Amino acid sequence: MKGKIKIGITHGDINGIGYEIIFKTLADNRMLDFCTPVIYGSSKVAAYHRKTLNIANFSLNNIKEANEAHPKRVNIINCVDDEVRVELGKATKDGGTAAYMAIEKATNDLKDGNIDALVTAPIHKKNIQSDEFSFPGHTEYLEQKFSDNGSLMLLISDIMKVGVVTGHIPVTQVSNAINTDKIVDKLRILNHSLKNDFTIRKPKIAVLGLNPHAGDNGLIGKEEIDVIIPAIEKAKSLGIMALGPYPADGFFGSNNLSKFDAVLAMYHDQGLIPFKTLSFSNGVNFTAGLPVVRTSPDHGTAFEIAGQDKADPESFRQALYQAIDIYKSRNNNAEISKRPLRSYDISKMDDKLDVELPKEEPKQEDEA
Structure with missing residues (x-):
């Protein structure tokens, strides 16, 4: 298997708790020992949330493409118009558009192998609806994009x-x-x-x-x-x-x-x-059955607490861990399946085996 896993992270609805749970999870530098995170979102929106939440000593590495990601930094790709408006706690058209643009860019990179797995922050299922996204949620969108x-x-x-x-x-x-x-x-x-x-x-x-x-x-x-x-x-x-x-x-x-x-x-x-x-x-919500790995926290946008520093990041943290573990498991199983089965000549094996093979029991005749 290659080196550190590159995990794409979509920012979800910009008016919800997506950035808060992402920041709180990635603020622990030990996460960078396990993966290279690439956020699909907006550095401007990220700065807004960071200021609102009064989060200090947390910086993002701006990149244009996933292959530019720094392995020891939290990276971000700008997918959203700089004029997008953040209205914390509200379901807005801007919020839905920004969520979709991040998902589209991230899933295209996932399909092209530019990232190894995807973790999605929560979206608002109604305001994301458009001509481009007419699905009840991430699961149905990803199924249409990746699986027959x-x-x-x-x-x-x-x-x-x-x-x-x-x-x-x-x-x-x-x-x-x-x-x-x-x-x-x-x-x-x-x-x-x-x-x-x-x-x-x-x-x-x-x-x-x-x-x-x-x-x-x-x-x-x-x-x-x-x-x-x-x-x-x-x-x-x-x-x-x-x-x-x-x-x-x-x-x-x-x-x-x-x-x-x-x-x-x-x-x-x-x-x-x-x-x-x-x-x-x-x-953790995991979309099983796809040729790619996607996880997400098992909760929604939590508009009612957006920007209040009350969001619990544990579900998102576990989603990140699970994405890493599932990706590794798939690769390990793929490697094992490629290995040829070894054959043994039992006549050349040591006679002094510690385990005795069970003897076949004699069959009993059925009663007449």
Whole structure:
């Protein structure tokens, strides 16, 4: 593997807490031991936030392209018009435009290999909407840009990993949006990500039901019988260890969580409410299934505290760490897969082995 990882960081909505959590994370010079950060944003907007937050002794290295990044500095690429206006705590057109311009430049650099991974600060999902960006969020935009095989919103922490079948859609549309093939696709992505991104050899995945009590055998809904159980069975036939469907309330209320490597929820709030309840301060949003690595903190723009020095940077810090770890994991697994398998001549091995191979038990005849 090459040297230090180059991490692109988009500034998010300029009226939110994006710059605050970026500054607080990168103010620790030890971060530069792990990666070379490249912020996609605006040096003018950054200076405004730094002054508002009264942050001293923190400088940015202005560069035009990612290949100019200084490995021992926090670098910034100007993507935004200098006339952009910052209005802390407000959802404005300028805020949405500035967020989009940073995302577009960063993802193009990611696609071209100019940066190794991407960490995105929070955007406002409504004011970013335009002719260029007509997506419910980062996940859908990145899927359209990088993948023909879909993606998975995966929330990760030390406590749990939770993916969702349906993402940013109204609850009234969830049932119609779920089908057997879609669940199998999400399980396939999740299973591969657990192996390749998190180095889990034999992932065990819990699948949640859609209805209360997982439908109670069809009494409270048929989706489990008609859609979810067939999906689980199909996934098993593909070698995916998927179990369920489990009632969501009982699953998270018991110790079942500790028995699985990940959970697949049917819709956004079913998975994210318990996740954020247990992991809000250090949770990370990871877009699994893409050929590139992208993470983000698991919270939003927090307009209500923007510019007040109240934002907790821990989730963003963990997003940065996870981007580094996942990138390394992928590269390590790619290197391993290239190595030829070594063959051994068992007849030439030392007879005095410490381990005795088990003997095959004789088969018993069936009773008549």
